[in-house]
Every structure is written in C-alpha cells, then in structure tokens.
Amino acid sequence: MRAAKLKQVEIARLAGVSQATVSRVLKGNPQVKEELRQRVLAVVQELGYVPDARAQSLRSQRTRLIGLVVHRAPAALAGDPFFSALIAAIIEHAAKHDYHLCVDTARTARSQRAIYEELLRTRRVDGLILVESETRDRRIERLTSEGFPFVLIGRYEPEDATYSVDNDNIGAAHMATDYLIRTGRRRIAYIGGPAGLTVTRDRLQGYRNALEAHGIPYDPHRVMFTDFSERSAANAMAELLSLSPHPDAVLALDDVIAACAMLEAKRRGVRIPDDIAFVGFNDSPLCRYVEPELTSVVVDIPLLAGKATETLIALVEGRAPEAKRQIVPTRLVKRESA
C-alpha cells in the first residue's frame, strides 16, 4: 500500500551519522563538515527523502500555511471572478516564501466563529487574511487580543492597530462618481453589497462625497443593497427603474452586480448608456464580455494580494511589515457603458 515513510533516522543510519546531523544538513546549518554533508545529501538524493511537514510543524510551531476566510455562501462565490483572482494571486505570493494557502468559506455567523476557532486556535494556520469584513467585527478584537497574525483586505478603522491593505474605496468611488457627474449624469444610483460590509459603506461614502462636492443632493432612494446574489441585484435594479424619474447612472459595488443590473435594465428596454450609465468595480474579464462593455474601476488584485501576503508572512516570521496600512491605487477604465 502506501510506500514506507522514510525518516531522518534511517537516512542517518545509512549515511553513518546521527539524526541531528541529517537535520542540520537539510536545514543548511553551516556547522557540518563538507564531507559529511555530501554523504548525507547523497543518501537523501538516492532515497528521495523529504521531511515530514507534520513533524516540522509541531516542532517549529509553524505550519507554513496561511488561511483565507471568505464570508460568502458558496453560491455567491461560485461565479465571482474577484475571488479566483485573489486566491490565485495569494497562492503565487505565498509560494515564493514556501507557504501554502488554506481557503475556507463561512456563510453563517456561527460557522464564522467555528472556522475561526478551527483554523486559528488550533494553530492550523500561521496567519489569516480576512476579506469582506463587516464594519464591526468582534473577531477582529479577538484576533488582536490573542496576538494572532492577520491582515485585513478592504477594511480600515483608524482606531485599530491592525494591518490592512486597502483600495482606497472612498477615493475610488468618489472618482467614479465624479466621472459620471462630469459626463452629465445627475441622478446617480449606488448598488452595494450587504449593508454591513465595510466595502459597501466606504464606496457609499465616496459616492456621497462626490455628490456633495458637486452640490448634488443625496437621495437615499437611489441607494440599494444586495446579498451578492443575481436575484438581489436584479431586484435592486428593478426598484431603481420604478422610481420616476429613474436614475441616469448606476455605480455598482462590483462588476458582477453591474452586469446583473445591466441585464435587468436591458430586459426592461432601457438603453445603455443613453438612458442610463453603468460603472462597476474590479475590471474583471467580464467587463469585456457584456454589451455594452462595462466601464469599471481597476483594482489591482495581484498587487493587493501580494501586499497582503507579504505583510502577513512578515508578521508571522516576526519581521516588521512595510506599513500598517497600505493603499493600492485605482483608476477608471472607460468603456462603452459610461
């Protein structure tokens, strides 16, 4: 059945040295004479020995595993290009430091706690990357108080002493809204995700700031929230179109929501961008597949993921991260929808 597992002590016996020496050679400890080193390496090569990660984890108190917890139901995750991009980029960066990625989803509040316990308290992972946190998330205090290494993506509270990597959501939404205003739109709507998410709030704030800067009154009827499902995005759009006059532009929290909203608008015979303009977020490949092509705010996901990963690994390894809060620049890619 399963091949007999090779242990250091066997390598040691075959090389005629002690197990400690084998370990030293493999760890690159310079306190080993060249001759012995060669002898050990020869046996290691010959037998294809690889150290057992489980034993290393216990001994070193490090699993070399970082966790990513996504607060979404699998269904809401399924078609989302943001997460595949994020996951791919994190894996890539983690691999450079010889870390692996453990991904978990947590749909309910209860399972969030469970996953948090499971991953963290059990020391199953060395650190955590959290995305889409809610504005008041008690877990964050707890992570902090336990001194557990973690990095937030897309959430920032001035009072926290946490590390975070951010899009400047407020600024980006401001910029996008400003663009809509300067292209003549006045009745601009906003479709966010769940109301509790920091991203939803921050982009709403940026949207409001832009309106205010142009002296356009803020109308709460033009603000909608979704649960990231297609249906809720379509419903939000339907509701916006039932206003009279209906909005002449929509700023959506992400490209998927924008695409669903556009679909609903087209279904109801509204012309895009003539009657209504759309702007999304993330500049996912999706933007070029929809018709008209979707104008979107580019969020540099690889960069975002890279900074988050580097910061987390620095924390795990006790080095000083680059900065407490890092901002990734954004820019608007103009296409046909706005």
Next chain:
Amino acid sequence: MRAAKLKQVEIARLAGVSQATVSRVLKGNPQVKEELRQRVLAVVQELGYVPDARAQSLRSQRTRLIGLVVHRAPAALAGDPFFSALIAAIIEHAAKHDYHLCVDTARTARSQRAIYEELLRTRRVDGLILVESETRDRRIERLTSEGFPFVLIGRYEPEDATYSVDNDNIGAAHMATDYLIRTGRRRIAYIGGPAGLTVTRDRLQGYRNALEAHGIPYDPHRVMFTDFSERSAANAMAELLSLSPHPDAVLALDDVIAACAMLEAKRRGVRIPDDIAFVGFNDSPLCRYVEPELTSVVVDIPLLAGKATETLIALVEGRAPEAKRQIVPTRLVKRESA
C-alpha cells in the same frame, strides 16, 4: 503578545486528572466515568481549550487537509468562474467531514513536480484532487505507486485503477454538437484548451463522434486549441473566420473561451446566431451576461465537487468509495447564441 498556548497537560492538572484522560474525554472515548468527564469538560469550557492541530497531525498521521492542484497560470485562473465554483463546493463538502482545503497552482511542469513533492511527500495533505490533468501524466502513476489517495476530475483512463469523477465529456460534446447539427449547422468548429488536456481531447472526440453520426466530414482546420488566455481564444476565432466559408457554429471548451470567441466574431461584424452559433460549457453566470446569451452545457459543479470530495475522504479514511468512476450527468441549456 500571542496568548499563552493551553496544553492538555494544564487542563489535566486543573481538573485533577491525567493528561491521557483529557485526551480521552475530548476524543469521546467512552472509557471515562461521567464524573471525570464533566470535570474535564468544565475546565475545557472555562479556559476555552482547543487541541493543537499540529500535534494531532503528527500523532494521528493525518492533517485533515485535502489538496487541490490547479494546473494553470494565475492569470488564466483569475477570471474563471469554474474554479471559484469548484473551490467553493469542495470547501463546503470537506467541511462536513471536518477537513480543510489547501489550494495550489502549478504553472510550469517543474513547479508541478515541486508542488507534488511539497504537498504529498511531506504528508502536508491527506489526499489530492487533480483537475485538468494531461492525458499522459506521469505523476498519476507515481501517486498510484506510492499508494497516495487521490481523485481525478475530468480524466479517465480505462487501464488506470484510479478513482475519478467525470462529466462524460465525450457524451456531452456529442450532445451539444448534435444539437447544432439538428438546428441546421453544418460547418461546425471546435475551440478547445491546451491540446494535451484530457478534457480538450474528450470533448473533441464527442464532437467528432457527432459529426460522424450525421455523416459530416471532419475538417481539422476547424479545430483550434487555446491556452485559456483571452488572446489565444480571440486568435483562434479570427483564424476560423478567415476560412472560407467560415464555420457556421462553434463548440467551445468553456464559457470563457466561448465569450472571447463571440467577442471577436462580433468585432468582425459577424452576426450571432444568424451567421454563426456558439455553445459553451459550464453554464456559468457569464452566459447570461453576454449578448446574445450563451447556450451552454450545464456541468453540475457542486455535484462534481461533492462526489470528488466524498470519494477522496473515503479513500483517506480507508472506507470504500462509492465507485471507481462516477459520472455526473450534463444537459444543454438553450439560450440565444445557438
């Protein structure tokens, strides 16, 4: 700093029992009197003790981690709805058995080997789910010969004694091609992924079978391969359109490729579905965002992922899986593009 780590031996001391008893209580070993059990549980509750997964892994020789290795460059993964759906579904199923998911990408052949060594030989994961394997993949023999638990998605070789979960790619492609033929298409093209992938080959086979069944000659000029990049899909489409007469239908390996090809076709002024029909695979949300909406073969990804996960965990835990080869049914969702 980091909260002092609680050990079983401390719980034992506080409860006035031995460490072994604490372990027994936590493992649900019935050989413990109710009184002691309660006393131990009280202390565990009180202090919020959670066992250390690293020590458990070493002792039990199980990490409760399953690996998913994706053979794609991060860029090609970034926007792909198939993988986010797959990952989400695997996580969901694994969680039911108290397993977690470790995801890795492997772009080059060299890094594939490296990841394979890293995850498997080090016993970092208990088992592996492999997707998009190449038809002749030497790693598979090696996994088999080492007796390591693994499950293949979308690859099946009659001679292997491996476990696999499959879409019946040949049948599905046959069905989709048949549909195109019966709606009057005769010059049907096929755009696959990399030529070495089993999925690419199997669907090509199904496509050829359908042509043959209808007595339509097979024309290799109408068969294209891509590397999953948008550019290569667009190039493939451009090349197909340069044929004269150009194809009147395209069967694409997945929805993303189909969407890119449609985009290129529209860019060149070809009307869909009048001049050319399109069929994709996966029925991703994307299908409804493109215009015209994309006809696609539904692959039940949650079911696929569920069967793969259950099979793998059964193998890991030494139970007999349901079957060596499991087939997930597919069906065609007709929309506007064909």
Next chain:
DNA sequence: ATAGAGCACGAAATCGTATTCTGAGGAAGT
C-alpha cells in the same frame, strides 16, 4: 607544553497529543 577557545558532532530533550501498557480497585462467580 598547556590553557583556552572554537569546531563538529552525537545524545537527549522537546514540541502536544493519542494510545498502549499497566495496575488498582471492585464486582461476580465458585
């Protein structure tokens, strides 16, 4: 020649849990 320093290595402790081994105590059977 000898003390002191430094090097290279082996022996042994350690990481935290699961399990086997062992023994104390009690119940049951003759």
Next chain:
DNA sequence: ACTTCCTCAGAATACGATTTCGTGCTCTAT
C-alpha cells in the same frame, strides 16, 4: 474467601523532526 474478570485511569511511549547541551577534538596563544 479466593480467583477471575472487568472497568477505569495514570504512566509511559510514540509520532518525526529541531535544538540544546555536552564532549571530544583541533587549533592558537602564551
């Protein structure tokens, strides 16, 4: 009353690597 059996829990060990400690040995300086 004595053996036998069973139950329960503590002691000891194993999992496989890393690291501390200690010890010969070599090398240098006096």
